[in-house]
Amino acid sequence: MTWRPFGRREPVLRDIDLTLTPGERVLLVGPSGSGKSTLLRALTGLLGSAEAGELTGGVTLDGAAPGARPGAVGLVLQEPGAGVVAATVGRDVAFGLENVGAPPASMPPVVARSLAAVGLGDLDLETPTSALSGGQTQRLALAGTLALDPAVVLLDEPTAMLDPGCAAEVRAAVAAVAAQGGRTLVVVEHVLAPWVDLVERLVVLSGDGRVVADGPVGEVLHARREELLDMGIWVPGAPAPTPLEVDPALCRPEPAALAGDAPPLRAVPFAVERTTRLLDGSARTARAAELAEPLTAERGSLTTLVGPSGSGKSTLLAALAGFLDTAPQAAVTVQGPGGPDAPGRLRPAQLAAALAWVPQWASSTIVADRVLDEVCATSRALGRDDPATTERARGLLEALGLGPLAEADPRELSGGEQRRLAVAAALLHGPPALLADEPTVGQDRHTWAAVVGLVAAYRRGGGAVVAATHDASVVERADAVHRVEAPPRPARPPAGRTPLAARCGPLALLAAAVLGIPAGVLSPHWHTTLAVLASQAVLAGVALAAPGEGPAPRGRARTVGLRLVPGVLAALSVGWSTWWLAGHDVDAALTVALRVLAIVVPSAVLVPWLDPDRLGDHLAQRLRLPDRPVVATAAALQRVSSFGAVWSEIARARRVRGIGVSSAHPASVLAHVSALTMGLLVRTLRAAADLAVAMDARGFATAQRRTWWAPAPWRRADTALVVLATVPLVVAVVAR
Known part of the structure; x- marks a missing residue:
């Protein structure tokens, strides 16, 4: 197999010819940039599909394509944060189990066991994945792979970001998994010493992506020791190199x-x-x-x-x-x-x-x-x-x-x-x-x-x-x-009151938000639209109310107000344009502007409570929509919620590099916003590609029958929400 990614003049992998037998434990090493991570992706069958380039040759698993059997190959990416597919820890680990059709009742113990194996057993399953540190995210990715119980486990520097104690826990978990049922293990690591007792075979890649050594780990280390040191391999027992003399x-x-x-x-x-x-x-x-x-x-x-x-x-x-x-x-x-x-x-x-x-x-x-x-x-x-x-x-x-x-x-x-x-x-x-x-x-x-x-x-x-x-x-x-x-770690606070809207399912929230569109469109005059908005305001108060015992949630009105800002600006813009083009007709301008507000108010109130993961559950289980587009849409919506964090990260990187906004001049601000927007676009496209790799590596691409981590019930509160959401529409229709 030879692989040259688009954008590179030379192949990253050259003439790779390997046979791995069931149950082998392989350590894949080589100098930085030798193609180790690329070879792992090749073993999952992702080259040429999820990644663009020129591929000669190929890879088979038990005589078939690697993705022919969902969950047969598990891959932990070098940058595991790119592979987070869900909003919470429990659902993220269960993602692969869903793809292989595991019974929902069997998932919780498997998820708990996988998290404990990587030292995350004390995390609440509802912990947001966005709240984890880099090291915790790396262990979460490994837990998601271990939960699949794959025949082939591919690990790309799984302990690079971990302290010695956590790294030892991860190696112990990997060893336990590899010892069960003849599973094949391929580990990429730069530091060999902690892994040599867990593996039996050493494969060495050269700087130009060729296999230059392959054999029992002890024999290769002994016979090729000096050659490996010259290549930059961290041979066990060798002292740290002398730092390079730099001017x-x-x-x-x-x-x-x-x-x-x-x-x-x-x-x-x-x-x-x-x-x-x-x-x-x-x-x-x-x-x-x-x-x-x-x-x-x-x-x-x-x-x-x-x-x-x-x-x-x-x-x-x-x-x-x-x-x-x-x-x-x-x-x-x-x-x-x-x-x-x-x-x-x-x-x-x-x-x-x-x-x-x-x-x-x-x-x-x-x-x-x-x-x-x-x-x-x-x-x-x-x-x-x-x-x-x-x-x-x-x-x-x-x-x-x-x-x-x-x-x-x-x-x-x-x-x-x-x-x-x-x-x-x-x-x-x-x-x-x-x-x-x-x-x-x-x-x-x-x-x-x-x-x-x-x-x-x-x-x-x-x-x-x-x-x-x-x-x-x-x-x-x-x-x-x-x-x-x-x-x-603070104790989990006692459950407080939640708004009534948060007690409704995602389909009901989505339907109620969508009903604002015909209510605004069908309103014939601004007088009627005011009545529609008044009814929406009353319903918003009901939706945000949080009856019951315990502390009330804070910031509900503020959240809605912030989300209404773009809608208010749009209403003002459309109203001014209409006033200008309609001969300064105030009635027409008010009617159009208030219609825009009537359309966006329900979304501003209800969308904050819409969980993309739960939406995917309901779309697939209740509406019977196809699994793949539903899961892909939910994952994409989950990433949309992280755009603010990515925007801040890009702005932070530019600021510390000295290329943020240097003055209040409009041209400077516009250039900065344009650069951030382009950076967000590039990052989003690359993150989407990495997410596709991570999802496919956990059986998503070849899933035949999918199950679901969480049920998707339709409750009385959902019916009540949809019925109440029709009130503004009835007001508009009756007035018309």
Whole structure:
């Protein structure tokens, strides 16, 4: 098999010829960018269907296509957050079970057992997937694969983001699954030592995507030890490589940024609170992370944040960068243009000049379409676009092993390559402080030495580094180590009152919202439309009422008001246009404007309570619509709800790169919004492709008979809602 993705001149995989027998445990290794993740996707049969490119040869499983039997192959992606398919933890793990037709009554114990196997057994099944940390999301993806009980288990760096304790739990769970029923296991990892006792065969890919070694793990490690070390493989027992010597001139902080004696970054103890809003209108506020002792990043220093997965290290880094409104601004100071200042108060160019940020998932900060442009983006935003800067950018790419990829699309790089690119892009413009989240994850020995060597050169030039990491070799090099403890998990608050609308099913909510359309269209005059709106206002009050015992949900009216803003603007716009085009006819303008409001008010009141997952359940189970389009639509609607978070993430990445809104000038604001919109579009399309891969890897593409995690009852409240929703329509029809 040979595979060349579109957009790449050379194949990623070349002449791959492998036979895996049932029950084998295989460790797949190779230098960064050698095609390991691509080979795993090939084993699922996704190349050429979910991913575009030129494929020669193919893959069979028991003589048939890999997807012929739903759930036979389970894949955990390298970036598992891209594979979240549901809004809650329980439903996400159960997704594969639904695809293989498991009886609904059998799902809860399987889901609970799978979550416990990866160390997430204490999570409530209704926990929103959006509230999980990166490490927790990675374990959730593994739980979803284990729940399927597949014949072939494919794991792409399953423990890369986990602390040693969680990683050991995951390996134990994998070993237990692989030992049952002759299941075949293929694991991609850079660090071999923890896995050699769990596997029996080692397959090695070269940097150009060829199989260069294949055999019993012990024999290959012994006979090819020096060759493997030369390739950059983390051979067990070999000491960490010597960091690469890098010229500090490539990444030295700007002299002006180091003026004075103050440290580049300082923080006093603080805590970050996170509020999670649930569909029933309630909100849970809990401590997401805490900096327990003062942190001072001196010039030339390395400060590490260590702690268990999910303890809040990434959250603390985001707070240090000034990204979080929930963190007290006065707790963190950096060296701004006028002296010490809170990073959240700095303008984009000022923030970029004060610090740089390497995120946990490096793909989230990509702002350019070419690797070289990506490295230079911040320097150009700061007005430092000159030939010397471009040459330094090329020097950084060469040092990090990315020189041949200077003209490539950064979104097409491997995970390890994207991480190195993020480091280069963060350091080229010479900020005095660098915040890095797991900067060495996914690196082979050579690229690890390059990253560590580059950071060391930056420190020699006077830069201060704060890094969240599980890498013991990085921690050994630190001047200060801050232990981050996982905040105590708050007890689940007692159930409070929920609005009447939240007690209705999604089909009833959807039908009631749709009934606003004919009510507005059929209203003959603005006098009648006022009566329609009055009846809708009364019904809205009923829908938002929350009778019963316990605390009442907050913010109901505010939520509706915010959702009405676009509708009000549309009504004003349409009304003004009608007034202008109809000879300044006020009656006509009022009639049209109020009709728009009558159409949108029911949706503003009811849509916030519409759960996409439950909607999919009801469309398939009650209306008997085809499973595949229903599930795909529900998954897409679920992603729509995350657009706000993606928008904020893109805005954050642009701001810390110095290319956010720099003034209140309309042209600047328009350019910024346009860039965010295009970034959201690109991210959405790529996320859709990743989601399709994740869903198909859990049996969605070949599901013949689907079952459902949750029932879809039609209750009396649903009937009452639909009947009441016809009242405004009756008012409009009677008046007509």
